[in-house]
Amino acid sequence: MTAPSTLSAPRGRQRTTAGVTGLTGTSRLLRLAARRDRVLIPVSALTLAAVVAASAQATFDLYPDTSMAGGALRETLDNPALVAIYGPVASATIDALATFKTVLMGGVFLCMLAYVVVRRHTRTEEEEGRLELLGSGVVGRRAPLAAAVLLATAAVLGTVVLTALGAIAVGLDASGSVALGVSWTVMGLTWVGVTAVAAQLTESARGTAGFALGALAVAYMLRALGDAAGDDSPVRFLTWLSPLGWGEMVQPYGANRTWILLVGLLAYAGLVLIAFALLERRDLGAGVLPSRPGPARGSLRTVGGLTRRLARGTLIGWTIGFVVLGAVVGSLGGSVQSFLDSPEIADMLRKLGGGAGSITDTFFATELRFAAIGAAALGIALTTRMRTEETTGRLEAVLATPATRLRWALSHLLGALAATTFVLAVAGLVAGAIDGQRTGDVGGSAGRMLGAALATLPAVWVCVAVAVLLVGLVPRLTGLAWAVLIGFLVLGEFGVLMGLPSWITAISPFDHLSQLPGGSLEAAPLLGLVAVGAAIAAVGLAGLTRRDIA
Template sequence: MSTLAAPSPAPARGRVRSAGLTGTPSLLRLAVRRDRVLVPVSAVALAGFVAMSAEATFTLFPDLASAQESMAPTLANPALVAMYGPISSLGIDSIATFKSILLGGVFLAMLAYVVVRRHTRTEEEAGRLELLGAGVVGRRAALGAAVLLGTGAVVLTVVLTVLWSIAVGLDAAGSVALGVSWLVMGLSWVGVTAVAAQLTSSARGTAGWSLGALAVAFLVRAVGDTAADDSPARFLTWLSPLGWGVKVSPFGANRYWVVVLGLVLYAVLVAVAFALLERRDLGAGVLPSRAGRERSDIRSAAGLTLRLARGMLVGWVVAYVVLGVVLGSIAGSITSFVDSPQVEDMLRAMGGDAGTITDIYFASELHFAAVAAAALAIAVVTRMHTEETTTRAEALLATPVRRTTWAVGHLALAVVASAGVMVVGALVAGLVHGSAEGDVGGIVVRLVGAALSTLPAVWVTLGVAMLLYGLWPRFTGLAWAALITFLLLGEFGDLLDLPAWLVDLSPFAHLPALPGGSVQWLPLAVLALVALALAVLGVGALRRRDLG
């Protein structure tokens, strides 16, 4: 005779809710282990970006009093304000951190996006969350761990930045305000990405929503900051989390209270993300996926690679068009403050000692644009690792497509894309500046040539990414750390009197000072050969290892 066990009493409502977070500490430890290189290296690099820039400025300008008055008109240029935000004051600390406050905050927001997306939508798309969910892991645990790690990455970066800034001589109160500014921007994008991961059913969709929101926030802030003082459009700055970061005004008004806005937005967005999580199925998004075509017009692996990357490429082209407009607009006012020998020394130290002051300005800015183009190239190559971990590469390579063809397709797209955005940016800058100077053709040719001269250094970073993916796919993310290291050594190595052998490790340290200088073909040829060798070694290693 069999008996039936009495049903267990229903758990309390509060216990049901808390059960959704079961396993969060374990998933957090796993996420920390997986990002044990990415997060610390990124935090140190961003903190170093501020501290090293400030230290280099102090070295060049021991006494800035004579330069402040002449720099004021240029620092108020609408194009410059749109790009970097309004300067807080004309003090030495504010000038030393002028470029790094907003741009650093944007980079921190991108770090938060990468961390949160990786441990939510990317893991879910790869099927790993489904396996984990079959164990003792609550439904909300993955999102909770991702939010906690993203928050920790932001806080770690902010703390390091504040301490390092004070250590190099920046004002302590202003350094804390700078940390508040970054905290607002970084935490906001922890929340934005958490929501984006619930709306869509793919990592690419999450990227589109999160990075699209970042672009919109930047644009809204730019419109508000460049509007006339009596214009109602000035209020737009307060509608953007990036605008809130700028409104903290580090080394100026030091509005610490703005952090409340960031914390409230962060809390609201995280709460919305958890609410949306309860309204969707695993592997799906709240928003319906767009139906594809009945028949595809893709005929090759390279065509598939281009189709998958086209949204990202369009965004980068638009960004470089805007960058070209900004650079071309600012160029006309560069000569307005060269009466200060300190400012001229700074520009010559950063852009080379060749040509007019406008040429040196373009050389400096094009080198920074080349670093961004290298980031695009790395993003294209590292997509191969994503395709592999999600098993889509395995399905593709089960067809007659060979690994070499697949890898070369990504490399070719990265080469063309990086060259394309550099040419677009230089072309637009040449058109804008050439129209003002009455020499469109001549200036366009010189700037496009200068942009092309930076490509060998860009392709070296591309080769590093390919080599890492081919040999050690788990460490593909170190390509980003290599790029940041190259940037710091190439742009600030000479200013900080670092050893020559150390500076020479950066491919960007060997670029010619164009458009004002002369072309040295040997260093460019060597860089191109190094890039080719790295790429060939990476493809060869990919052919010989097991996928997955």
């Protein structure tokens, strides 16, 4: 009997069922996946490479005297607070200082790119039913996972090559640039494997995100705690428990430990093999971990209740992460002032991270902006779930009830706004309470940090509104909401170092936030951001009510 030839059999050639193997059709699926990501992967790779090259060039222009950069500046960047965020400086060379912010943060973004590619072409395709359609042709059971892993691997390696070449082109040391590529390779390939395993454990794309991104958050926290500890502390060992710590241990433009690539390759190979082993132990559309059955009789009576129920697990996970973040930030506040005795260095640190008032306030302001970026990611994740509910067909069942599109969409929007407010409030309160034990004024410190955290909300809400706009007007491009968030982060974190004009950095809503704590609350920019976010969200909601579903 002749098997169907869709997507796999070349024209003029027939394949029989007996000739089908577990990897049959991998090359065709790889081409299909590459075509779908023909914009995402090249743009992401070029952006990461450009950020490294541009920030390094800007540092060379800012510090032509390398002795200054290697002296007092090195002492500044050895601060445990900054080390917890960006990792340690590999050496006192200008090359290491020029890439101080990009080694770890770039690796994290590369991990996120690997996660997006693998999840999109495995669990998302399976959840939306397209994988079952592809499987009706001559496609082996292992082919979709193999194609996703290969494409993500190619994306990681391609980004690494472009970044290393760009770094060498602007004058960074060649061997250090190769080590930088090794560092990113270790982190990126490990997350290809982590996401491949996560896609087998759960039956939903949302669950895959929880496992993969949760693991990334844990890895970042382990590395931060290990790096910030003293040299003789046993806590330093935590860095070696984190794949991000492995990449950091390469020390580009310092020790250049390229042999750590072997650790990353072993982790990558082991995780991918585990993913294929788990694939054989589950049914199509299911996960290795069974879904918990619901109650015999439901209690949900409104679309708002349904939305809150769907977001409950996600919100719990993010809340735990923000509690940990607040605890780390609050505990590091006391160590910031102790090593800074130069006004010039303090001014340089303010330019890097923003903020006003004391250097401790500057540190808190910088950390709260990072927390705001994380809260924006949570808001986007909750908002873009509307598109997932639509493509999986579950929205049609909801709209078959008296619920309207507008009420359903508003429940997601308001839920995202409430969730982002809650997690930022938690982070601010925890950080303030812990720092208050140092200052002796727990209530005052907690209130001050809470206000500073909530002052970042207008920028977060603009990011959520952009996601609503894309879902309502151009649902096929909903994923661009993540690209917009990354763009805002790049402009905010690297805009000054890259020498970009102020009118470009002003595109980011985070550029208009008040410098709190330490500065004064500026109401006009915050109200302007709220107005912009409301207008953008209104256009998106109007588009959703007027277009066809799915």
